[in-house]
Amino acid sequence: MDLTLCVMRDLLAPLHDHKGRKTPSEASRAWFILVMIFSLIAGLAASEGNIVVGSACGLVIATALLNIGWFLLNTLGDGRKTVALTGAVTRMPDMSEDE
Secondary structure (H helix, E strand, C coil): CCHHHHCCCCCCCCEECCCCCEECCHHHHHHHHHHHHHHHHHHHHHCCCCHHHHHHHHHHHHHHHHHHHHHHHHHHHCCCCCEECCHHHHCCCCCCCCC
16 A cells, blocks of 8 residues: 555645645635535525525625634644645646746
């Protein structure tokens, strides 16, 4: 068994894309999905199934939770070494944030 598969990536480390820009960490991406699912369910439950009102409630809930969560995750991930978004990114010869 390959040892690289056993090592878990740093979920709080920022990812860099093909142009070298820092993008949100894997933890931030997972937080987004969880908050969107939770806020939609909570909004629909609070509005008793009314889709328009439930969506509006979900938007308010998601806005608050995403801002708080992303602030905390960014604070925890500050100063960590960036990780490549995919393996192909590390093989690219010119990565700069100027583009």
